[in-house]
Amino acid sequence: MNLEHFLKSEAPGWMDVKGLDADIVLSTRIRLARNLDGYRFPLSFTDGEAQQIDDVVTQALMAINDEHKFSHFTIKEMPSLQRQVLVEKHLISPLLAKKEKSASVLISNDETISIMVNEEDHLRIQCLAPGLQLLETYAEASKLDHQLEKHLPYAYNDTFGYLTSCPTNVGTGLRASVMMHLPALTMSKQIKVVTQMLARLGMVVRGIYGEGSENLGNIYQISNQVTLGKSEEEILEDLQNVVVQIIKNERGAREALFKNSRIVLEDRFNRSLGILKYACIMTSEEAAACLSNVRLGVDLGIIKEVPLHVLNECMILIQPGFVQQYAGTTLQASERDMYRAKLLREKLNTNNQKLMGKGEERYDV
Template sequence: MELKEFLAPASEVARRTGPQDRIVFSSRVRLARNLRGFAFPGWAKKPDRLQVYERVAAAVTGLPALQGCFCEALDRLSTLDKQLLVERHLISREHAAKSAGSGVVLNREETFCLMINEEDHLRMQSLRPGLQLREAWAELDALDTELESRLEYAFSPQWGYLTACPTNVGTGIRFSAMLHLPGLVLSEQINGVIQSVNKLGLAVRGLYGEGTEALGNVFQVSNQMTLGESEQTILEKIDKVLRQIIELEENARATLIEKNPKMVYNHIGRAYGILANAHIIASKEAMNMLSLMRLGVDLGMFPGVDRSLTDELFLLIQPAHLQLLHQEKLQAEERDILRADLIRNRLKTVSRPGPPLPAAGSGG
C-alpha cells in the first residue's frame, strides 16, 4: 500500500483530542536504541545498514502492537512521501534525507512511528494528542520491552543504552510536547519563559525541532538529560514544567483580554482579514495568521467554529500536503496562490470575529 493511502486524512488528524489540547498539540516519547555488534549508522557501510534495516524491520513488524503497520525503506519512498511524514511530525528532517538502509514503520493510528537507521539504528516514538506523556511512555515502554526480547541492544552496565550522540546515552529517552503559545508571544513573555525553561535543563525548539523557528507560535519543549536519572524522574520533571507553561499561557491570555482586549481583537481581526481575502500567501505568513485565528476560536471570537478547522488548515497548507491535494508538483509561487485559494474557500462560511469573551480565557 502506498503511504498516502495509509495516512489518515488531515481532517481526521485535526479532530484528535486530548487533555489540555487548547495549548498542547501533541505529546511524544522517543527512545534511541542500537544493535550490539554493528557500527552506528553514521559510520556504517551500506551492507551493514541494509542488514540492520532487515533485522530491525523483521523484529518490529512482528510485534502485536504493530500488526498491519506501514513498513518501507526510505529509498523506495518518493520525496513527497518523506516530506508528508516530516510535516506530520512522524519523522525528522534528517531522516527524510536518508536513503538505502534506512526505513520507517508506522501504525494505522499514527500513535507509533519508528525510524530505522536515522542517527541511531532505531528511534521508536509514541505520539498522543494533548498532554499525554504518561500514557505515551507506558505504551512505548511496553513496546520496547517486547522488542528487547527480539533484538540485542548495545548496552553498558555503567552508561546504559549506547547511542550515536553522547547526549542520548543512558536511558536514551526524549519526552517532548508541542505547545501553542500565542498569549505568551503577544504579551512579550515568551523569551523569559524560554530562558527559565532552559535553566531547568529543558530545551525549547521550533515547529520542526532543533534549528527551526517557532512558526505559528508553536514551540517544542523536551528534556536534554538522559544520563543519571530514571525515565520516571525525567517524566515527572518535564510534566511539572509543561503544566506550569500551560498555566502561564492561560494567565497571559486572560490578562490580555482583561487589560488590552482591543490589541487582541486587532491582531485576530487582521489575521482573519488576511486569511479570508488574500490571493497569494506564503506558508510562513499563513501559519502565523492561522495561529492567531486559532487563539480567536479558543477565546470565543468565532462562535460555532471548531478548533479542528484551523488545525486541519495548519496541515493542508504545508508544501507536501498542498501538492498531495492537487496531485502535482508545484512551484513555490503556485503553492502560494493555491494556499490562499484553499484558505479563502474554507473560511467562506466563517463570519468575521466578534469581541473576545472574558470567560474563555480560563479552562483546559
C-alpha cells in the same frame, strides 16, 4: 496500508482536539533511541549492514502480536515530495528524509506510532498523543520497546545505559517533548524569559519540526535535554512540572490580554480569519500567524464558527509539501503561495460550494 493513506491532510489521531489541555498543548511525543549490539552505528556502517538492520528490525516488529498494525516503507524508494509530507505530519524526521542508504519507517495505521530505522540510531521508536499525556505516551512507547527487546539484541552498558550515536542520548535514550501553542506569552514578550528559564532547568525549546527548525504560528516544542544520570520517571516528572507551569503562565497571559485589550484582540482575530478566507496569496509564515490568531480567538470564545479540528487540518495543509501534494506537481514559491491561499479558502469559507458553483477563480499552477 499503502503510502497514500499516510499522505492525506486529515489531522491524525495525535492531533485530537479532546486531549488534556489541548487548547495549549497540541501534542505529546515520546522518542526512544536504541541500537543493536554487534553492528556499527549509522554514522559508519556499510550499505550491507544497514540492510541487515532494516530486515532484522522489520521482522521483529512483524513478529509482535501487538494491537497496532504497521506498514513498512523504504525511504530511498520514496519521491522527495512524499518524504517531505511525512516530515510535515511528524511521522519521520528531517534527517531520515535525507537518507539514501537503507533506511525505512514503520507507521501504525492510526499514525500515533512510527519507528524510524537507520536514522541517527538503528531505531527511533516514536509515540504521539494529543494534549498533555507524558506518562500515558511513555507507557505506550515502553511497552513496544520491551516487546522489541525480546527479539532484538540492544546495545546496553551497565554503567552508561543504552548506547547511542550521539552522547546526549546515552543513558535512557529518552526524548520527551510537548508541542505547545503559546501566542499570549509571545505577544506579551514573555517567551524569552520562559526560554531562559527552561535552559537553566535542562530543557530545550525548538521549532515545530524539532532541532534546527523555526517557530511557526507561535508553536514551540519543549523537551528534555539530559538523558544520562536520570531515570525515565525523573525526566518525565521534571518535564511535566515545567509544562504545567507554562500552561499556567500562558493562561494568565491570555486572561490579561483579554481583560486589557479585548477590542484590539477581536480586531486582530477577525482580520486574520478574513485573510484566511479571502486572500489570494499566502506565505506559510503568514498563514501560520493567522491560524495562530484564529485558534486563540476560538480558545477565548471570540470566534465561534471555526471548529478546532478544521484549524488542525489547516496547520497541515499550509505546509510546502502538502501544498504541492495537492497540486500534484512541484511548485515554485510564488505558485505555492497562490495554491496555499486557494486551499485555505476552500477549507474555511462556509459558502465554498456556492462560490465554486458560481465559478470561483482558480489558479493554474
